[in-house]
Amino acid sequence: MLGGPSAEREVSIRSGTAVAKALRQLGHRVTELDPRNAAWTLPPKTDVVFLALHGTYGEDGAVQHELDDRGIPYTGCDALASRIAFDKVLTKQRCQAAGLPTARYAILQSETRTWPKGWEPPVVLKPVRQGSSVGLQFVDRPRQFPKALAHALQFDSEVLMEQRLIGTEATVGILADQALPVIEVRPRSGVLDYRNKYTAGATEFFLPGRFPPATAKRIQTAALKAFHAIGGRDYARVDVIVQPDGTPVVLEVNTLPGMTELSLLPKAAAAVGYDFPALCQRMLELARARACASRHSARKTHRAHGPRVTS
Numbered sequence: 001m002l003g004g005p006s007a008e009r010e011v012s013i014r015s016g017t018a019v020a021k022a023l024r025q026l027g028h029r030v031t032e033l034d035p036r037n038a039a040w041t042l043p044p045k046t047d048v049v050f051l052a053l054h055g056t057y058g059e060d061g062a063v064q065h066e067l068d069d070r071g072i073p074y075t076g077c078d079a080l081a082s083r084i085a086f087d088k089v090l091t092k093q094r095c096q097a098a099g100l101p102t103a104r105y106a107i108l109q110s111e112t113r114t115w116p117k118g119w120e121p122p123v124v125l126k127p128v129r130q131g132s133s134v135g136l137q138f139v140d141r142p143r144q145f146p147k148a149l150a151h152a153l154q155f156d157s158e159v160l161m162e163q164r165l166i167g168t169e170a171t172v173g174i175l176a177d178q179a180l181p182v183i184e185v186r187p188r189s190g191v192l193d194y195r196n197k198y199t200a201g202a203t204e205f206f207l208p209g210r211f212p213p214a215t216a217k218r219i220q221t222a223a224l225k226a227f228h229a230i231g232g233r234d235y236a237r238v239d240v241i242v243q244p245d246g247t248p249v250v251l252e253v254n255t256l257p258g259m260t261e262l263s264l265l266p267k268a269a270a271a272v273g274y275d276f277p278a279l280c281q282r283m284l285e286l287a288r289a290r291a292c293a294s295r296h297s298a299r300k301t302h303r304a305h306g307p308r309v310t311s
Contacts, residue, residue: 001063003034006055007134007155015259016052022277023050023284035063042072048287049074050280051256055131059256060086073291075283077255081231085253088128088160091230098229100222101249103162111150115142122164125149127156131254138164167243170209172223173257173268174236175279176286179220180268184209205264207271215246222248230255234286237265 002016003009013034020030031043035057042049049067051074057063061083067074077085084090092102106116107128125148127135135155137148152159173180184206209216223238230253237257240248257265259280269279 001033001035001049001058002052003036004053004055004057004063005036006053006057008055008058008131011258011260012052012054012058015054015263018261018276019050019052019259019280022280026277026281028284042070046072048072048284048291050284050287051075052259054256054258055134056086056129059131059254060129073287075287076234077230077232077236081233082255084230085232085236085255086129086131088126088252089158091226091250091253092160094229095226095250098225100225100229101247103165103249103251105160105162108149108153108159108161109157111146111153113146115145116161119161119163124162124164125152126160126162127152128158128160130155131252165241165243165249167241167249168209168211170211170219170240170242170248171264171268172220172238172240173265174224174227174232174238175265175269175274175282176234177224179224180265181207181271182209182211182216182219183207183264183268184211185264205267207267211242212246215242218246219248222250226250226253233290235265235283 002020003013006012016032020032023030033040033042035053049072051058051063053059053063059082061079064074064077064079064082068079076082084094089107092105095102106119108125121142122138122140125137125139135152137152139145139148149159169185171183171185186204186206188204209219211219219240219242222240226238227236232253232255237254239251239254241251242248257263259266266276266279270276274282
């Protein structure tokens with residue numbers, strides 16, 4: 001499944017197209033399905049749905065919930081974990097409960113021209129339920145605040161305001177409950193916004209990241225802990241900012257990370273021996289194994305209780 005109705009439709013199509021090509025190279029029969037509206041149907045005898053949907057409907061748990069109702073196995077996190085991770089406030093609350101440091105924050109629900117009391121710039125404004133830096137705004141001066149907030153509110157009814165932290169941005173891929181090598185992320189100019197994320201050459205990536213081994217281990221541990229905090233399964237990508245003292249602060253958990261030629265999870269997986277087709281195959285295998293285990297459990301329950309007779 002690729003494309004969909006979200007603001008990240010273009011990137012999702014690129015992810016899905018790349019995955020479909022890789023799976024066909026491996027000999028799988030693949031149908032590309034674009035759920036632009038609620039009238040989509042799956043091809044008969046679908047074994048597994050490979051989710052390459054980003055943004056709303058794909059990462060917010062909605063499509064996962066529908067597939068669960070249909071009894072169709074799918075790749076990646078379940079509906080609840082997806083919904084939690086897509087909501088930046090719920091993610092922060094889960095991380096805080098797990099003892100992970102997060103940036104100071106407030107929730108804004110309406111436009112205002114007044115700089116919030118008790119805050120000092122710089123701050124970051126993020127739509128609560130969006131991904132891939134959609135609607136992201138950096139505010140360095142109070143006079144920038146009204147316009148930035150109005151822009152962010154175009155993408156969601158709530159905006160998360162965070163104190164902007166000083167440090168180095170990094171990301172950690174999670175695959176089969178293992179943290180992959182840390183990637184250091186540095187925009188060549190400006191900030192890590194949507195344009196810099198998806199424009200070739202706009203951002204430098206260092207793999208492995210240029211961190212002392214002990215710091216890299218702390219980053220991986222924090223990422224895996226955040227993944228567990230939201231109830232993740234199979235794979236994800238966790239974004240952090242590493243402060244000057246080496247403390248990793250979790251920014252967000254991406255349950256359906258990009259699978260394009262510029263995407264970071266495939267880069268990290270390649271560093272431990274998974275080329276792109278092998279990574280897609282591994283993701284597929286995790287979903288298949290879960291489906292087989294579920295069927296086996298259902299057969300055991302049926303044998304234990306005997307057939308049900310209704311008269």
